[in-house]
Amino acid sequence: MSPDSEEGYPGNLDCYVTYQLTPDNKLNITYFATTDKPTIVNMTNHSYFNLNGHVGGVAICLG
Numbered sequence: 840m841s842p843d844s845e846e847g848y849p850g851n852l853d854c855y856v857t858y859q860l861t862p863d864n865k866l867n868i869t870y871f872a873t874t875d876k877p878t879i880v881n882m883t884n885h886s887y888f889n890l891n892g893h894v895g896g897v898a899i900c901l902g
Contacts, residue, residue, distance in 0.1 A: 843876070850876030856884075 841852040852874045859867040870882040 848878050850874040850878040852878065852880065854880075854882060856882070 841848070841854070843849060843851050852872060855871045857867075857869045857871075859869070861867060868884060872880050872882065874880070
């Protein structure tokens with residue numbers, strides 16, 4: 840919940856995100872938002888995953 844006028848943006852904003860791992864090992868990220876006034880919404884993620892294990896040293900950025 841982001842209240843009306845937070846950081847100068849109009850409207851109360853409710854946001855939800857769903858993370859889903861599919862049977863074929865794909866990650867689906869679904870965003871949903873509602874507001875009571877016209878406003879700007881730009882949702883994304885900045886997740887980092889190290890797919891090489893603890894000592895691999897390389898991370899992958901999604902976002």
